[in-house]
Amino acid sequence: MKTISQIMIREWKRIFSIPNFYVILLVIPPIIFLFYGFIYQKQFAKELPMAVWDEDQSQVSRMLTDMMEHNEFIQFTQTVHSNAEIEKLMKEGKIFGAVHFPKNMESDVKKNHQSNITLYTNGAYLVPAKMIYKGAAEVIIKGGLAVVLQKAEKQGMSAEKANTLVQPIKLNTTTLYNPDFNYQMYLTPGLITVGLQMALVVASVLILNLEFKRNTIDELLKISTSSSQIVVGKMLAHLCISWILFVLVAYVVFPVYELGKPKTDFNFFLIYTLMSLACIGIGMMLSAISNNLLFVTDVALFFTSPAFVFSGFTFPRWAMPWYDRFYADIMPYTHFLDGFIKLYFMELPLSYATPEIFKLLVFIGLTFPLSIVFFQKKINQYLKENRV
Secondary structure (H helix, E strand, O other), X not given: OHHHHHHHHHHHHHHHHOHHHHHHHHHHHHHHHHHHHHHOOOOOOOOXXXXXXXXXXXXXXXXXXXXXXXXXXXEEEEEOOOHHHHHHHHHOOOOOEEEEEOOOHHHHHHOOOOOOOEEEEOOOOHHHHHHHHHHHHHHHHHHHHHHHHHHHHHOOOOHHHHHHHHOOOOOOOOOOOOOOOOHHHHHHHHHHHHHXXXXXXXXXXXXXXXXXXXXXXXXXXXXXXXXXXXXXXXXHHHHHHHHHHHHXXXXXXXXXXXXXOHHHHHHHHHHHHHHHHHHHHHHHHHHHHOOOHHHHXXXXXXXXXXXXXXXXXXXXXXXXXXXXXXXXXXXXXXHHHHHHHHHHHOOOOHHHHHHHHHHHHHHHHHHHHHHHHHHHHHHHHHHHHHHO
């Protein structure tokens, strides 16, 4: 235990003195964490600029326009008179969508004829397009029902009976866990944790081979020639640094952006620790296999960079091809994220994350023994060459 403690203390000194470590682990992460939170500080995509093309100029079209204007997602900023104007404004980035009320819309409705309202959205901006569609669809449906209801009441039908006739089945929706569709609540924690994964893996690929690169291996071997003691000591040192980052995220960054959930702190800490160990294990394994710093760093970046895309955070994994799902499964972040969503977003008991915890333990159980085996071979070879 004394030997492992010596290795830990030595590694801490290296982390705080070697730029490769302290820049990756202690300088860049806080900047990125605060930057991610700042991006989504507005939290909601509201008052998206739209154009209105009203050929009907009727009471109904004005009513629908007014109802849309009161929707939180929509703000009419332009009045147009053709498709060409809509396309021009979209190309210039002045609007995200438009609505067209055709001629004779009101008279068609009064004659029980169907009238088609056209909603234009810019699919190149997927999220604003969906928000506009959601807001406009709700208004048009409600407005259409209101027109029919008003007509029925004018014909002598009671309001209650007319309402039942117009809308015999009513849909009530309940959105759980992020009911306001808060972008900061949704994206910031995911981006921060994927940033943590990248920092831990990239720093970890340098842990062992940097000893040879900086010619400090002899100093290390004077403390111990056992790769198991070296790996454990260095792992514990970097795990402690990862805990500092956890404190920064959970007790500084999250509270600053009102993302903190104190009830989830222990569960979050546990699954975060397992992800940290898995990331450190992968990095140390690569570091033990190769002394080529450029190669292992490239491998680490190639391995971690697409983690957010493949994790299923923005697109469901079940809809991906099998090879993409396989790629996602060999990244610890994927399993951390599944557990994180359950334990942090949904605030479920720890037992719900048992499958994810098991998968992270598999990463840990494979990578550290392999790191020990490969690094012991390096040590033995180095000692043999130096004796000769």
